[in-house]
Amino acid sequence: MKPTLQAVADAVGVSRSTVSNAYSRPDQLSATLRERILDAARQLGYPGPNPTARSLRRGFVGxxxxxxxxxxxxxxxxxxxxxxxxxxxxxxxxxxxxxxxxxxxxxxxxxxxxxxxxxxxxxxxxxxxxxxxxxxxxxxxxxxxxxxxxxxxxxxxxxxxxxxERAAARSAAAHVAGLGHRRVALLADSVLPGAPAGPLTLVGVDQVPHPTTRGRLAGFADAFAEVGVGWAELTLVNAPGNSRPAAAAAIAGLLDQPAPPTAVLAGSDVLALGVLDALAARPARDRPTVSVTGFDDVPEAAAAGLTTVRQPxxxxxxxxxxxxxxxxxxxxxxxxxxxxxxxxxxxxxxxxxx
Amino acid sequence: MKPTLQAVADAVGVSRSTVSNAYSRPDQLSATLRERILDAARQLGYPGPNPTARSLRRGFVGxxxxxxxxxxxxxxxxxxxxxxxxxxxxxxxxxxxxxxxxxxxxxxxxxxxxxxxxxxxxxxxxxxxxxxxxxxxxxxxxxxxxxxxxxxxxxxxxxxxxxxERAAARSAAAHVAGLGHRRVALLADSVLPGAPAGPLTLVGVDQVPHPTTRGRLAGFADAFAEVGVGWAELTLVNAPGNSRPAAAAAIAGLLDQPAPPTAVLAGSDVLALGVLDALAARPARDRPTVSVTGFDDVPEAAAAGLTTVRQPxxxxxxxxxxxxxxxxxxxxxxxxxxxxxxxxxxxxxxxxxx
DNA sequence: GATCCAGTCTGTATCGATACAGAGACTAAC
DNA sequence: GTTAGTCTCTGTATCGATACAGACTGGATC
Known part of the structure; x- marks a missing residue:
């Protein structure tokens, strides 16, 4: 059993309070007594005030x-x-x-x-x-x-x-819209909790429960609405898990279609990198040319040449x-x-x- | 002030122990009483047992x-x-x-x-x-x-x-030695605490205080000793901080020399990547051909094509x-x-x- | 009808410290 | 010589819970 503060007090012959002060309020006792106490503590193997007990009494944890x-x-x-x-x-x-x-x-x-x-x-x-x-x-x-x-x-x-979130996402989408893209997929994690990976039809962006995801999707939609592409014309893709493989898997089917999207706007860089993975995984001859944007600007994004929205x-x-x-x-x-x-x-x- | 367990006990008209049991040992009281207690707690806004107090009494923190x-x-x-x-x-x-x-x-x-x-x-x-x-x-x-x-x-x-560490490092060095390299630099973080960045002369590897670094350097040295290259013939370079820029800066001077090392063995991937950075930073015409090895096999190493020692x-x-x-x-x-x-x-x- | 037992609940001691008011001793000031 | 003020140190109350032994109840058992 480790000695307690009381044990040190007994050994030195002072009160518990004084030992406590030796540790926590050195100005409350003479330097010599403090030294005596700390020495005794060392000898007894006292490890200093128990953090839990201290937290309880002081009322905060640190x-x-x-x-x-x-x-x-x-x-x-x-x-x-x-x-x-x-x-x-x-x-x-x-x-x-x-x-x-x-x-x-x-x-x-x-x-x-x-x-x-x-x-x-x-x-x-x-x-x-x-x-x-x-x-x-x-x-x-x-x-x-x-x-x-x-x-x-x-x-x-x-x-x-x-x-x-909304304005930031909009800036990315506006860039893509400005490049002329009109057949576009939006890729996000947790579009709807429990929904399977892959394309998903939603009446409106309001149905998305998670505020961050909703904000970003809304921003994407804003920019396309401005160039006359409505929500219903955008392909929404769910990629549960926010990982590169999840994104790659979720987008794969879409890339196989006769007229794949010319751009994919992802709700995060991780997802966007997954899309790039999916593209890179195909033989060059049936690899569609797809613009991809991410979100966050994580360190990997620069190396991958990913257009993205930076947030600090x-x-x-x-x-x-x-x-x-x-x-x-x-x-x-x-x-x-x-x-x-x-x-x-x-x-x-x-x-x-x- | 948040209510305490006692307050809940008073409200329900039971003892403190019983309220405690309602939270921590549901089998110790009837289900109906337990419900009554939890209801009362909810009404009073009691947030459940104080974690600090609980830790103190139970003797562990979790x-x-x-x-x-x-x-x-x-x-x-x-x-x-x-x-x-x-x-x-x-x-x-x-x-x-x-x-x-x-x-x-x-x-x-x-x-x-x-x-x-x-x-x-x-x-x-x-x-x-x-x-x-x-x-x-x-x-x-x-x-x-x-x-x-x-x-x-x-x-x-x-x-x-x-x-x-030693055997692992040796395997990397043996590979490099096997490729014929004899003019070699060893790059490590914290070779000697407080030593400046750059080349450093040590009588022997025993002088390195940090066991991990010492082990790796010793392994490097082992492999070269076997092909007849002694410790004194190896160039030791200190790169305090274990970061890419630190490594790049530490190695830069060496690369400028008339006969730069033909291989650099780094004590970590981060350092090795820094060496690659330093090489990439030079114009192709005065970029020496230098073999580089790392240690750890971090995710970035694969992308950079770095030869390294993998540890899980x-x-x-x-x-x-x-x-x-x-x-x-x-x-x-x-x-x-x-x-x-x-x-x-x-x-x-x-x-x-x- | 006495005994036993399982199921519930209570009461007290305790976990290991800190806060705070106050007691003595000693110096400085008037 | 008293009063005041500083420095040190002590003692008690307290932080908010859980452990453990024991008390009470009611039904099963013989």
């Missing part, structure tokens, strides 16, 4: 939670998520705070429990899928949080960092953590919109004359 | 620490570290355990404090630099840990997962976490050596005839 509404192991395969984490890490580092990554079990009840049981002072919520229930639990716990996806019900006092990933994580760790006095400052930029590379070009 | 003996933000830029984290995440997920990433402040005293204060049940230690002090703190706390770098002083009962990154993380989370009864099973493989790609070739 770590922030990062919540991915997806498998934790997935988070590390998504380059955007990794950059986001790096940003959170930078801010955490600066504040001397630890980051708790909370894995969510598949069942919602278990997942609620996981969020309830996390010993943290607040959460950065990185939304992959529908996250309302998670925010509910956090609110219930009375913990502060920062969310990173626009939500429909965001309270005024709730902190947020993100981008204007690390910045997003850093700011999320900072909004959490020292909240701005002004409520309006708790709502941050980051800039985006269209990055045109080689993956988009004019419509080929057939 | 999360494991991941310790990088470097900046946390760095960890996310190193692709190998990211894969390692993914592996830890997979295991943590399976066990319903959270991962605490502990950032270490630059000053050692502060860093010790950070390790002392982490509320975790154990540590996976990913060693970047010298980590002895960290292990000391963990031992002092009486916490279990798994380390991932071979150490000189590993206790028999201490768990470990890693590779035979995710596996390493996963096994580290599993050794921690359910320790094998047999002490010997707590010491895992993973297989490695030489992956030959286009970055190595025969010595050019000058």
């Amino acid at each position: 770590s922030i939670g990062v919540l991915f509404t997806s498998q934790l192991s997935y988070a590390f395969t998504d380059p955007f998520a990794v950059r986001f984490l790096a940003g959170v890490g930078t801010a955490a580092e600066r504040h001397g705070t630890s980051m708790l990554l909370v894995p969510l079990p598949p069942a919602v009840t278990d997942a609620r429990r996981a969020v309830e049981n996390a010993a943290v002072d607040g959460f950065c919520v990185y939304c992959v899928a529908d996250e309302e229930w998670a925010l509910d639990v956090i609110r219930q716990r009375g913990l502060p949080f920062v969310s990173t996806a626009s939500r429909d019900d965001a309270g005024d006092d709730e902190r947020f960092v993100g981008i204007d 990933a690390e910045e997003k994580g850093r700011i999320a953590a900072e909004l959490l760790l020292d909240p701005p006095a002004d409520a309006a400052a708790g709502h941050v919109l980051l800039p985006t930029a269209l990055i045109v590379r080689g993956s988009t070009g004019p419509v080929p004359r057939s | 999360s494991i620490g991941v310790l990088f003996t470097s900046q946390l933000s760095y960890a996310f830029t190193d692709p190998f570290a990211v894969r390692f984290l993914a592996g830890v995440g997979t295991a943590a997920e399976r066990h319903g355990t959270s991962m605490l990433l502990v950032p270490l402040p630059p000053a050692v005293t502060d860093a010790r404090r950070a390790v002392e204060n982490a509320a975790v049940d154990g540590f996976c230690v990913y060693c970047v630099a010298d980590e002895e002090w960290a292990l000391d703190v963990i031992r002092q706390r009486g916490l279990p840990f798994v380390s991932t770098a071979s150490r000189d002083d590993a206790g028999d009962d201490e768990r470990f997962v890693g590779i035979d 990154a995710e596996e390493k993380g996963r096994i580290a976490a599993e050794l921690l989370l359910d320790p094998p009864a047999d002490a010997a099973a707590g010491h895992v050596l993973l297989p490695t493989a030489l992956i030959v790609r286009g970055s190595t070739g025969p010595v050019p005839r000058s």
Whole structure:
């Protein structure tokens, strides 16, 4: 059994409080006594105040939670998520705070429990899928949080960092529309929860539940509406999982058709890279010329020559953590919109004359 | 103020214990009473048992620490570290355990404090630099840990997962030696702490303090010793920081020399990619033909055509976490050596005839 | 009708620390 | 010589839960 603070106090012959002060408030006791106490502690093998007990008494933990509404192991395969984490890490580092990554079990009840049981002072919520229930639990716990996806019900006092998804997506689509493309596919993850991979017909973009996906699809649609291509004329493709293979599989059927789309607008770079994979996998003679755009501008995008919309990933994580760790006095400052930029590379070009 | 368990007990008119049981041991009370209690809790806005208090009383936390003996933000830029984290995440997920990433402040005293204060049940230690002090703190706390770098002083009962660094490095060097290379540079991070970037003269490989680096360099040297090239004939280059730019900068001077090395053996893929960057940055006419090998086989290595030594990154993380989370009864099973493989790609070739 | 037992619930001790008010001792000031 | 003020240190209450032993109830068993 490890000695406790009491044991050290007994050994030195002082009160528990004094030993506690020796560690946490050195100005409250003489330097010599402090040395005596620390020496005794060393001799007894006392490892310093128990972090859990300390947290309980002090009322805070000294770590922030990062919540991915997806498998934790997935988070590390998504380059955007990794950059986001790096940003959170930078801010955490600066504040001397630890980051708790909370894995969510598949069942919602278990997942609620996981969020309830996390010993943290607040959460950065990185939304992959529908996250309302998670925010509910956090609110219930009375913990502060920062969310990173626009939500429909965001309270005024709730902190947020993100981008204007719709406008950003629109810029990419406008670029593609400007190149003359009219037969276009929109590729997204989690268009409808539970829907199978592949083409999907939706009456309107409003049917998409996930706000981020909806925002991006709406932006794509906006730009095409402007050149006279309506929602119904766009091919919507679902690629559950947001991975390169998932995207490749989801788009494959479409590429086989007699008149494949001349452009694919993807909701993320990972999906777009999957489309490029699918194209590269075919023999050159039956490889259609397809313009492809992504979203995020992850490091891999540059190497692949992918036209994409850049959003500052690390910045997003850093700011999320900072909004959490020292909240701005002004409520309006708790709502941050980051800039985006269209990055045109080689993956988009004019419509080929057939 | 959030209500406590006591408040719920008072509201329902039962004892604190019973409310506690309603959450943690449903079999200890009747289903109807349990429902009544949970209802009351909902109404009062009781968020469930306080995780910190629960941890204190139960004696464990339900999360494991991941310790990088470097900046946390760095960890996310190193692709190998990211894969390692993914592996830890997979295991943590399976066990319903959270991962605490502990950032270490630059000053050692502060860093010790950070390790002392982490509320975790154990540590996976990913060693970047010298980590002895960290292990000391963990031992002092009486916490279990798994380390991932071979150490000189590993206790028999201490768990470990890693590779035979020396043999693995030797395989890469033997390949290069077999191609005829004799004028060779060895490039490594943290050859000597505090040493500047660039060539460095060491009497022997024993002078390198970091065990992983030492092991790899020793393996390189082994293979060349076998073909009659001694340690003194090898050019050792220090690249502090383990980043592509750092490696490019460290190697640049060497490439400018009248007789640059015909091969560079790097201690990691990141460094090797940096060397390729440095080569690519020169105009083709004064770009020497240099064979380059890496170490790790990170995802980027394949795309760059880098010859490298593959070690299973995710596996390493996963096994580290599993050794921690359910320790094998047999002490010997707590010491895992993973297989490695030489992956030959286009970055190595025969010595050019000058 | 006494005994036993399973099923429920209660009460007290405890996990390991920190906060805060206050007690002594000692110096400085008037 | 008193008052005030500083420095140190102590003691008690408290953070919010869980463990464990025991009390009570009602039905089954002999």
